[in-house]
Amino acid sequence: MEWVYFGTSIAILVTMVLAVVRGLIGPTIFDRVLAVNMFGTKTVLFLAVISFLSGRPDFLDLALAYALINFIGVLAVLLFFQSRGVRRDAEAEREADK
Amino acid sequence: MITIVFSLFLLTMLVIVAVGILRTDNLFTAVMLSGIFSLIMAANFFILDAADVALTEAVIGAGISTVLFLGALALTAEYDRSPPVGTWVPLLTSSALGGVIIFATLQAPRLGDPNAVVHKHVAPWYLDRTPELIDVPNVVTAVLASFRGYDTLGEVFVVFIACIGVMSLLGRVRPRRDSIEEDEFDKRTDNLRHHLIPRVVGKMLVPFIVLFGLYVQFHGDFGPGGGFQAGALIAAGVILYSLLEGGPRGRELVPEWFSSLLVALGAFTYTCVGVVSMAMGGRFLDYSVLSHDPVHGQHMGILIIEAGVGMTVTGVMITIFHAFSRRGIR
């Protein structure tokens, strides 16, 4: 079974590299957010596989923690852009009033 | 062998991401890349068997710090506009520093070398004596909470004072408001209430996150975890709720006075355990005297101080988040 875990973790690692590359080259900031999000999911999987590979499945708690809170960041991004949009509107309105 | 290969791989990625963070002048990009940075870091900690650290890094680095960074970013401009400085001097300095460190560590014992000095002196004692003296399966918890409990007490106070510092900075300037009415502004920007999917899914997860936090808190003796991680997880639950429902409702759930009280209360609880053990005739933070049976006393002491740590960390995270959200994440 070892080599199966190994192969899977290599596949996940390569995907992580691809995500990092996407995060570095962008081009839009959302590509970077996408990269972070994808990297997060891959980390969950990587940790799960690695804990089997190293024979200590009780460390799965970590993967669980990741799975639970990985998406909070993306929600914060949504909130950030939403409020920035409203602020831009407000500024535009003020400009128009002047 | 696999450990070293994986860890080298991850470290290489880490360096690349770090350079990426340095080279960008868009702060949003920097925030996102630092999210990736801490994920890599956590995976690396995990590979090196430092599960407790990995858990902390995961919760704080990947979860909460992104939220807080974005909160800070909303208060500033998106682009780094610091004046251009010469890049050669810093580059030379840091290369020289890195060179010195590499030069020094060439002689260091190899990773995982059982004959390394580190594994010969204090560490075996901890491993041997923990079952007998403290009797918790997770030796890391034993070291942090009891053998070096004074350090952990210090760290709790570091967290406490950091909270005071952030609050004194953020509370300094009254929030600036735009021309829109305050309430309406909040309604439109402060929450994700009209996004049905995140709202339903997120609210479903909040209790699980808090539950998992409690599990980590009380399971810290057995597996990776403890007060720091648990506090961050519980706070992550509250932060998720506040993101979805808006700052005001989040502040209804956990009022600001309560979260800032929690910060001090946690530190106070920890110190109290020490003072009580002094009063009962032991040294400061000597939990053995808390009960007639020393091992049971240790268990009791560790339970209480971990609760104190959890309270402080929860309080700090929530207080800082509230401070940002009150100034309007926008």
Place this chain on the structure above:
Amino acid sequence: MTLYDQLPALVVVVLLFTAPITYMLRLHGFPWFSAMAAVVTSFVVACSLAATTIGGETIIYEMGGWPAPYGIVLHIDALSALMAMLITGASSAALIFGAKSLADEVGEETAPAFFAAWLLCTAGLVGMVITGDAFNIFVFMEISSLSTYVLISAGPDRRALISTYRYIVMGTVGATFYLIGVGFLYMVTGTLNTADLAERVGQVEDIRLVLVAAGFVSVGLAIKAAVFPLHSWMPNAYTFAPNAVTVFIAAASTKVSLYVLMRVDYAIFQNSIANHDIQLTFFLVPLGVLALFAGSMLAIYEKNLKRLLAYSSVAQIGYIALGISMTSVAGLTGAIVHMFNHGLIKGGMFMAVACLALRYRTVNVANLAGAGKAMPWTMAAFVVGGLGLIGVPLTPGFISKWYLVLAALDEGWLGALLVAIILISSLLAVIYVWKAIEVAYFGEPRSNAVPVTEEAPLVMLIPTWIVVLAGIWIALDTSVTVGLASIAAKTLLGVEL
């Protein structure tokens, strides 16, 4: 366990215990009172510790009841007791002195947080000096630095924020360097306890890592101690902080880093690295000499009285660095005595400046004309302090310089050069102290300036004069300071008492 056995822990536990209470109980006037009570208690405890250690005894207190290399121990000898006395003394004096000015500058709403930070700052500094564990030093260094940032930025002056930011950057770099060094030491020895480290570092065969660790620790601590080219964070931080805060941190904060430098260097590296005394000399002597001249020159050209005194501190740290670099009992005694005495002198002078600032609303030297007549007691305190900075006989500064000169004379031709340098920089000190005194006593007030006729209030004057008189008393009766310092120096160098 009697209360007496618990004293070593109490000196810091009292402060840590009171800080959260101060933060939680939001009653009118309570934060200042509880902070003051805790700090004074801690000062009393520190004094009794000093009384114990003056016979050359070393107190070991095992935190959590775990023995030395496995748990953390407090390690209190003459040097730590002296430093603890200085820190808690400076803290209580500054708190009592600042009862009124802090109430004005900080405000009712932020007072609980501010005084909690004050307590933690004191606790952090005391914790650093009494601990016998290299990593524990770092933890308490973090506590003290973070709370110092809070204290400095607590006043109404917004420029304090920028200087705090610079301080944060520099302070973090310094602390990180220290941590890297400690990490390397742990890598080669497997222990963090300083006594154990001292023993095991000597057994390390390949000392490359030890050397690099020594470098990182020394440079990191030099940054935190504001040794000359690394001092850039300090003047503005002192200038824009609330006055009472300046009194406290100027008297205590940088000295603690020097203390750690001394402690780590002498206890751990000196007996393990061959020729380490020469390395230390080459590291510290140029920095010390540069600090003496550059600090004094910058002070001479400075118009802001607070920043003038800050630059003078840079110069005075040069003296201490010179004393440390000599690796002789006399030199170390001089350095340790000067740490203590300079803390007293600078504390007193900053108190006098705070009194001036209260009435004149400015600390620019040019605007202080006529202060000699309007505020005779304050200016008299300032003058006595200034004489101490110069090193006139009968002032504390004279004692410490005397020991430094004696130590330098033992060092041959280099020592003669050092004596000359010490004398020249004392002359420079005359210039910058005279600059302020001349304006205050002989300057004509500007016609448009609001005339100041009132002396500073007694609540501020009395603490100021207590500190000044304490300085003179210490200059006359040197048995406590010099006694403790020479024991400390002998312990550090491993000489038989």
Place this chain on the structure above:
Amino acid sequence: MDLLLDIASAILLLTGGFFVFVGGFGVMRMPEFFTRMHAASLTDTGGAALILLGLMLQGGLTLVPFKLAAIFLFLFLTSPTASYALANAALLSGVSTACRNETGAPLPENEVDSADSKPASKSVAKTSASRTSGRKTTAKQAAEQAAPKAAARKASKKAAKKPAGKAAKKPARKAAKKAAGKPAGKKS
């Protein structure tokens, strides 16, 4: 029996690994943001499900499969939600859906942009407008405003980077040096 389990989980794991890799490949190679997101989110769910199932088979009758199931459940819930939030954020600030050609250069922006992005953002605005007032303008305006702005900023940045960047750096550095060169004491 064990062998069967092993084979099954090996197949699941390797397929999952392949799916995950394909997702990463798609994220690298797809021409623009929304298609990239499509690649990522689809394989995130699929690949993750396969891998976790494969691991569950290996867990035996312990707590492990339950933990894996919990991870599976949470990933299944959060991953699409995150994709939704991300796509929504991108729409709100008007990421152009203009396709890029094989070399990575954007296709001419004329029709693609207006045809694709506006209806999309309108529909979002409509659905949300039914719940809160004032949202309609938000989304639309933001979309309309941000797109040209972002493009303009990018263009100006690119233009400024080469010639102007270098030219501007030198005087600025000189000025900074001058300011730093003054003795700090004189400033006050």
